[in-house]
Amino acid sequence: MYKLLKDKNNEFQCEIRLEGASAKDAKARLFLEADGCEYVFKGRIEGERCLIPMGKLKKYQNLLESGKIRLEIIAEDTVFVPYESDYELDQEKKVTVEVIQKEYTPKKPIVEVKVKEEPKSQPKKKDKLDPVKEIKSYLKESSNFDGSLRSLQRVIKDPTNRKFINRVCETFKLEKKQVLKQILN
Numbered sequence: 001m002y003k004l005l006k007d008k009n010n011e012f013q014c015e016i017r018l019e020g021a022s023a024k025d026a027k028a029r030l031f032l033e034a035d036g037c038e039y040v041f042k043g044r045i046e047g048e049r050c051l052i053p054m055g056k057l058k059k060y061q062n063l064l065e066s067g068k069i070r071l072e073i074i075a076e077d078t079v080f081v082p083y084e085s086d087y088e089l090d091q092e093k094k095v096t097v098e099v100i101q102k103e104y105t106p107k108k109p110i111v112e113v114k115v116k117e118e119p120k121s122q123p124k125k126k127d128k129l130d131p132v133k134e135i136k137s138y139l140k141e142s143s144n145f146d147g148s149l150r151s152l153q154r155v156i157k158d159p160t161n162r163k164f165i166n167r168v169c170e171t172f173k174l175e176k177k178q179v180l181k182q183i184l185n
Contacts, residue, residue, distance in 0.1 A: 002069050002087045004032075010054040012041070014071065014083065017048060021075035028052055029074070032060075032087065034067030045073075057089060065089050108142045108160045113168055131172045132182045135165055139183070149184060156180075 004010050012030050016023070028043040030052045039060055043052030050073070057063055071083035113134050139145035143155045155161050169176045 002085050004054075004057055004069075004087050004089050005092045006058040006089055007056060008092045009056055012043070012050075012052040012054065012069075012071070014050050015048050016045065016050050016073060016082065018073070018075055021078065023047070023075070026073055026075040029072045030054070031070040031072065032063060032067060033070070034062065034064040037062040039063065063089060108158070110160060110164060111138050113171065115171070131168050131174060132179055135168055135179065136183055138164060147184070152180065152184060 016028075018026060023045055026045050028045055028050045030041045030043060032039045032041075032054075041052050041054045043050060045051075050071070052071075066086060066088050069083075069085050069087040070081060073080045073082060113131070115130065136145070139152075139155050139161065143158065143161060145151050145155050156165065165176065165179070168174075169179055
């Protein structure tokens with residue numbers, strides 16, 4: 001695969017040896033073929049070296065990203081094709097962009113709950129239900145929570161709601177999974 005650059009001057013170079021013909025009057029042509037179009041570049045032969053300048057290829061609109069490249073040498077009315085390959089057209093200078101889109105989350109009021117705890121020696125079941133009721137009422141007011149699993153999944157994706165639930169669970173030393181199950185009941 002022969003590599004060509006769109007945005008840089010290209011020059012095809014090779015060494016050739018002609019046998020049975022003179023290199024003095026020989027001519028060199030390079031063909032770039034791509035999907036129905038063909039571009040021809042004329043070059044020169046200096047001794048055993050063949051040089052074919054092509055310039056910047058971005059001006060050739062129909063030239064595709066890849067195609068066929070072929071070298072022809074014409075010596076004493078005979079056409080030789082000593083080189084054929086595929087070519088790949090690329091750019092030396094490139095810019096890539098990755099857009100980072102900031103996710104917009106509307107600001108919602110944060111409600112802090114401070115409840116005076118009873119001594120641990122006398123735990124009451126009623127106290128454990130209060131934080132769950134508090135979370136439920138907060139979610140209904142701030143996020144239109146309707147009590148369904150789908151609604152709960154939507155609501156806990158919001159970082160503000162997630163922080164509130166975590167804060168209440170930490171304050172009352174409750175397991176988050178259990179609280180979420182109770183919210184759905």
